[in-house]
Amino acid sequence: MSAAPHHRLDGPDGAPLVVLGPSLGTSMDLWLPQLPALTRAWRVLRYDLPGHGGAPAPAGPFTVDDLAGGVLALLDGLGVERAAYAGVSLGGAVGTALALRAPERVASLVLCCTSPRFGDPRFWRERAALVRREGVGPVADSAAERWFTPSFTGADPYVAMLRATDAEGYAGCCEALAAFDATARLAEIRAPALVVAGAQDGPTPPRGHADRLAAGIPGARLAVVEGAGHLANAERPAEVTEAITAHLDRTWRGTGR
Numbered sequence: 001m002s003a004a005p006h007h008r009l010d011g012p013d014g015a016p017l018v019v020l021g022p023s024l025g026t027s028m029d030l031w032l033p034q035l036p037a038l039t040r041a042w043r044v045l046r047y048d049l050p051g052h053g054g055a056p057a058p059a060g061p062f063t064v065d066d067l068a069g070g071v072l073a074l075l076d077g078l079g080v081e082r083a084a085y086a087g088v089s090l091g092g093a094v095g096t097a098l099a100l101r102a103p104e105r106v107a108s109l110v111l112c113c114t115s116p117r118f119g120d121p122r123f124w125r126e127r128a129a130l131v132r133r134e135g136v137g138p139v140a141d142s143a144a145e146r147w148f149t150p151s152f153t154g155a156d157p158y159v160a161m162l163r164a165t166d167a168e169g170y171a172g173c174c175e176a177l178a179a180f181d182a183t184a185r186l187a188e189i190r191a192p193a194l195v196v197a198g199a200q201d202g203p204t205p206p207r208g209h210a211d212r213l214a215a216g217i218p219g220a221r222l223a224v225v226e227g228a229g230h231l232a233n234a235e236r237p238a239e240v241t242e243a244i245t246a247h248l249d250r251t252w253r254g255t256g257r
């Protein structure tokens with residue numbers, strides 16, 4: 001499955017391209033807090049995961065590498081040779097897979113609240129089974145606690161994205177997470193990488209996840225954002241936007257083609 005996913009382009013025509021990948025249970029609108037700043041200097045390509053946002057439900061199982069293939073299909077369709085990529089959580093895993101699969105296409109990489117391996121695969125298979133059995137309701141009910149610190153008051157629009165997600169699309173993404181393990185290949189990544197972590201991230205705490213990415217990817221920088229949980233770009237938009245734009249300013253001023 002490497003068809004071009006549901007997507008949207010914003011920002012100036014011909015500017016260097018930045019691809020933004022969403023997390024499990026969210027749509028491309030996860031990136032709305034960063035959009036105004038990014039579209040000042042970059043063309044921004046956002047996409048939806050299968051069964052999420054405006055994307056159709058998947059026809060069958062898929063892997064994180066398949067999702068990276070979908071991003072490549074999008075770039076091919078646009079005639080774009082090189083782009084920067086930023087992704088949150090599962091969207092970050094897609095960026096890791098993309099940087100391994102097509103290093104010549106990835107000019108710069110931002111890995112937010114993500115991991116080279118998302119814990120015990122059984123956990124993700126059980127969550128897939130739960131959602132196939134009961135729908136996304138149970139995981140949506142607990143999403144605000146998983147995604148944000150207790151003091152965050154803006155969770156509703158993000159939880160609504162999860163409630164609107166197709167159960168099979170969500171389950172397929174859980175299975176893709178279960179099978180994903182890039183730990184042994186991080187040293188192969190050539191893109192200049194920024195790893196962003198939420199200091200209070202529960203699903204992918206800095207210790208054991210972001211720190212492994214930063215230690216494993218040659219030359220990677222690590223930014224830990226205080227007062228942020230798993231969806232750090234939503235909870236601490238100013239800090240995360242600043243970290244991303246500073247990294248892109250340093251590493252991706254190329255052409256849109």
Ligand SMILES: O=C(O)CC1=CCC(=O)O1
Nearest residue numbers: 023024089090091146203
């Ligand atoms: O469990 C969650 O909702 C957090 C998460 C893990 C991978 C991902 O993309 O989101």
